[in-house]
Amino acid sequence: MIELEKLTKRYAGPSGSVEALRDVSLSVAPGEIFGVIGRSGAGKSTLIRCINLLERPTAGRVRVAGRDLTALSAAELRAARREIGMIFQHFNLLSSRDVFGNVALPLxxxxxxxxxxxxxxxxLLDLVGLSDRADRYPSQLSGGQKQRVGIARALATDPKVLLCDEATSALDPETTDQILELIRDIRDRLNLTVVLITHEMAVVKEIADRVAVMERGSVIEHGATYDVFTRPQHATTRSFVADLIGFNLPPALEKRLAAARLEGNSRLWRLLFTGPHADDPVIAELSRNLGLDLAILHGRIDEIQGRPFGVMVVQARGDDARLAAAKSYLASRKIQVEELNDVVTIDRAAV
Ligand SMILES: Nc1ncnc2c1ncn2[C@@H]1O[C@H](COP(=O)(O)OP(=O)(O)OP(=O)(O)O)[C@@H](O)[C@H]1O
Ligand SMILES: [Mg+2]
Structure with a gap:
């Protein structure tokens, strides 16, 4: 549905040019919710504005629904843009028009x-749950309601693609969830393709089928959301996902561990549960059948797109043979084991 090919965007600035996009290539399939995440200034808004040519890329090609937008005349481009709806962080509603009037505007x-x-x-007002507020003005609406108006307006021209630029960043967490739920519902009903940019990894985790991570104008990593969360390749991505998936030790625990000394046959492991064995009773197996003495220090079990994953930090005590048997058992269950002893040392009494 969307194909971006080697997009580069340079802005002329007083102190030389800024390269907001560097050689970005991505494709988004029909019906997909595609997340783009990155820190402030990474180029996310520039990227999304290039998809409907609100910004014209300095180089590269933009294809939407098979049509090369960069090659269209002004009139053709206006027509093509009707197929692309957009919603914004600050809703961009007209304060002088009521809800009905805002949604009617593109028509x-x-x-x-x-x-x-x-x-x-x-x-459309019915679809977004605002049929009883058609004659209210934006100043009489909550943030979540304003965004619902924005969504209805974006859908007025029956677009194939919905672009969302930080659409939930001005909303509280509960309202964010409701708006994300609405976006997912609309995608399902209308078979829309959605590109959603955000600086909140929780939003990506909640809704995106695939995700691209941007840094300094480049896409540094992209893939299925589950894979990017559970096997982040780039240090920036790792720092984005660490807290959400429970990869980081809580600071107080980390301090305690760092201050303590390692006892003889005691290992500190971080276990990553993904894939078909994520549900297996692994801890019971380790302690009962392999005779390991286990203390669970930290963990989180969650799911992304209906697939379970978990992170657990354990202290395992046992003789060398048992520790080795445990490691090969974990490997057979495709559970990744990371040795943390090199990172921190630990004393059982300190835990
Ligand atoms: N119209 C413009 N003129 C000059 N420079 C610009 C313009 N728009 C963006 N930039 C620069 O391009 C870079 C990328 O900006 P962009 O707005 O795409 O980032 P972003 O990832 O959306 O950031 P944020 O999360 O803060 O919205 C920044 O260095 C920014 O200063
Ligand atoms: Mg932005």
Missing amino acids: ELRGESRAAIRDKVMP
């Missing part, structure tokens, strides 16, 4: 009749 601009507009707008 009025297109010269639709009043009856046609009414027939289009009312079902």
Whole structure:
């Protein structure tokens, strides 16, 4: 549905040019929710604005639904943009128009009749749960309601693609979840393709099928959300996901471990549970059948896109043979084991 090919964008600035995008190539499949994450200034907004050519890339090609937007005339581009809806962090509603009037605007601009507009707008308000607020003004709405208006307006021209630029960043966590749920619901019903940029990894985890990580204008990593979360390759990605997947030790525990000394046959392991064996009773197996003495120090079990994963930090005590048997058992269950003894040392009494 969307193909970006070697996009580069340079902005001229007072102190030389800024390269906001460097050689970015990505493709997004029909019906997919594609997340783009990166720190402030990474180039996310520039990227998303290049998809509807609100920004014209300095080099590279943008194809949406098979059409090369960079090759279109101004009039053709205006028509093509109707297939691409967009929503924004600060909603961008007209304060002088009520809810109905805001959603009707793109249809009025297109010269639709009043009856046609009414027939289009009312079902959209119903879809976003605002049919009883058609005559309210933006100042009378909550943030979540304003974003619902923004979504209805974006859908007014029956787009194939919905671009979301930090659409939930101004909302509280509960409202964020409701808006994400609405976006997912709309994707399912209308088979929309969604590109969603955010600096919140929790948003990506909640909703994105695939994700690209941006840094300084480049895509440094991309893939299925599950894979990027459970096997982040790049240091920046690792720092994004660490807290969410429980990869980092809580600071107080880390301090205690660092201050303590390692006891003889005691190992500190971080276990990563993914894949088909993530549900297996591994801890019971280790302690009961392999005779290891286990203390669970930290852990988190969660799921992404319905697939379970978990991270657990354990202190395992046993003789060398038992520790070795445990490691090969874990390997047979495709559970990754990372030795943390090199990172911190530990004393049982300190735990
Ligand atoms: N119109 C512009 N003129 C000049 N420089 C710009 C312009 N727009 C963006 N930039 C620069 O391009 C780089 C990328 O900006 P962009 O807005 O795409 O980042 P972002 O990832 O969306 O950041 P944020 O999370 O803060 O919204 C930044 O260095 C920014 O200063
Ligand atoms: Mg931005």
